[in-house]
Amino acid sequence: MTMTFQDFWYVVALSEQLIRKTVLARSVLDEWLVVFRDERGKPVALQDRCIHRNSRLSAGQVTRGKVQCPYHGWQYDGKGKVAYVPAEGPVKGHCPKVSRRAVSYPTKEQDGYVYVQITSENSRSPVSISPFSMPYYQAPGWETVRVINRFQNTVTNCAENFIDIPHTVSVHPGIFRSAKQQQLNMTVSRVEGSVTATYRQETNNLGWFSWFLNPQGYEISHTDRFYMPNVTSVEYNMGPTRRCFITSQSVPETKDSTLVYTDVTFNYGLWNKLASPFVRWTAQRIIHQDVAALKLQQETITKYGEQFAHTPVDAIHVFVESIRGAIANGKDPRNLPDKTVDVTFWI
Ligand code: FES
């Protein structure tokens, strides 16, 4: 079966960003979108292009669930159909002279996110993959902090960064980990279009915020995961009760711009509410450091092309690249052979 990046669902907004009368301009897989809610509150995504004389609908307004072009005032309904043309006079009944419509895309709302799929109705593929389910989102006892950041780099290099341990020492000095030349064992496997890396013998290398994440100093079990085509999830288990997931959805805007929606979800009991501002501040600080690191990488790749020299610890990236590479070639990565490697490294 063939597969393309268009077969997947991509986040275009937080549900709470898309309130009534809001018009959002977005770019996903190089397609310009106008996003708003129809009269019933369902999210709508249309190509951000007025079919009349090609102004941008996202510069217009929404009235009663219809978006109005800023140029000559044509109005489009939730299906992309032209519902009103001011120059044609008052509308009598529902009898448009010709069927006129903008390109429209399917939307979904799940876990407080609005998703879009960049497939037109007639080219819809038989592959049906639901949006990724965000772990423990709004589950009792759990709290989620959600942040959005733009990276000047590809989805592949962003995803690779979010599950890359060796960079943490140099990119996030003192915040996240400190260099101790500690030995770590990792098992990485590629199964069914996802990659899982598990780490053992990891205790207190969480830097200055281990007092909060792991005050009892339990052995940490830590798992990094990648799910095709664009989700990474980092899971920390600290003792019997404390768990934390950092889940990122990397949305391809253009070839080298990626909008990343990150959820930090944790169950610290009574600490949950108190911890939120601190978790947000720390997450944002760490991510800004990654944004800067990935900008440097992309600048160099733009100049010299992408040629990597790998070590065994980069196995995780090689697997991620094999999955994204398969989709780029129209193939279903779930057909790639299962593979597992054990790696020892030092941080
Ligand atoms: S260009 Fe949009 S109404 Fe004319």
Ligand SMILES: [Fe+2]
């Ligand atoms: Fe990082």
